[in-house]
Amino acid sequence: MKVALYPGSFDPLTQGHVSIIQRGLTMFDRLVVAVANNPKKTPLFSVEERESFIREAVGADGSRVEVDSFSGLLVDYARSRGVSVVLRGLRAVSDFEYEFQLANMNRRLARNIETVFMMTGEDYFYVSSQLIREVASFGGDVSGMVPECVLKALRARFPRQG
Ligand code: ADP
Numbered sequence: 161m162k163v164a165l166y167p168g169s170f171d172p173l174t175q176g177h178v179s180i181i182q183r184g185l186t187m188f189d190r191l192v193v194a195v196a197n198n199p200k201k202t203p204l205f206s207v208e209e210r211e212s213f214i215r216e217a218v219g220a221d222g223s224r225v226e227v228d229s230f231s232g233l234l235v236d237y238a239r240s241r242g243v244s245v246v247l248r249g250l251r252a253v254s255d256f257e258y259e260f261q262l263a264n265m266n267r268r269l270a271r272n273i274e275t276v277f278m279m280t281g282e283d284y285f286y287v288s289s290q291l292i293r294e295v296a297s298f299g300g301d302v303s304g305m306v307p308e309c310v311l312k313a314l315r316a317r318f319p320r321q322g
Contacts, residue, residue: 161189161190162187162188162189162190162245163188163189163190163191163192163243163245164184164187164188164190164191164192164243164245164246164247164276165191165192165194165234165237165238165241165243165245165246165247166180166181166184166191166192166193166194166246166247166248167193167194167195167196167230167234167237167246167248168193168194168195168196169195169196169198169201169203169210169289170193170195170210170213170214170289171201171203171204171205171210171289171293172204172205172209172210172213172289172292172293172306172310172313172314173210173213173214173217173289173306173307173310174284174287174288174289174292174305174306174310175283175284175287175304175305175306175307176249176251176280176281176284176285176287176288177214177249178217178218178307179280179281179283179284180247180249180278180280181193181214181218181221181225182221183278183281184247184278185221185224185225187276188245188247189224190224190225190226191224191225191226191247192225192226192227192228192241192243193214193218193225193226193227193228194227194228194229194230194237195207195210195211195214195227195228195229195230196229196230196231196234197229197230197231198231199231204293204317205313207229209313210229211227211228211229212309213307213309213310213313214227215227216307216309217307217309217310228241233269234246234266235266235269235270235273238270238273239270239273244272244273244274245273245274245275245276246263246266246273246274246275246276247275247276247277247278248262248263248275248276248277248278249277249278249279249280250277250278250279250280251280251284251285251286251287251288252285252286259275259277262275263275263277284305287305292305292306292314296314296315296317296318297318298318299318299319299320302314
């Protein structure tokens with residue numbers, strides 16, 4: 161059974177994340193999608209909300225996707241779950257530097273944990289949770305870039321003006 165851990169802030173889940181989950185499922189039998197609970201960040205959506213968006217968005221793939229959350233070091237969480245592959249997405253050169261540092265730091269901390277990268281599809285390479293939050297907060301239309309459940313939650317959080 162090939163299992164990978166897909167960690168992230170997912171604040172909120174975007175179609176870019178969904179694409180990585182769907183494509184990850186073609187390589188792995190199961191994915192553990194883990195929402196990072198970082199007390200140093202003030203998220204737009206709570207961990208519970210972020211988890212529920214993922215559950216709703218994966219729909220029929222749900223039987224092969226476990227949604228969870230973690231705090232602390234990723235490698236400690238991976239170890240506690242007995243998972244040795246971490247899945248991450250790469251959008252653009254701008255992601256590379258940070259992801260490269262993170263993957264190497266994690267390998268240093270836990271020799272047996274490997275990070276696997278998937279390139280983002282051309283449709284969502286410019287989509288980031290941060291940009292989605294920003295555009296939505298000013299009343300911009302982010303439909304098509306986030307799952308329906310996230311769109312609804314964003315519209316409730318930031319009613320469109322005018
Ligand atoms: P983090 O705060 O850990 O970077 P994110 O939720 O921003 O969490 O991202 C989680 C993972 O998903 C990261 O590997 C990121 O590069 C990847 N990712 C984010 N947006 C996209 C996208 N549009 N296409 C592909 N991968 C993405």
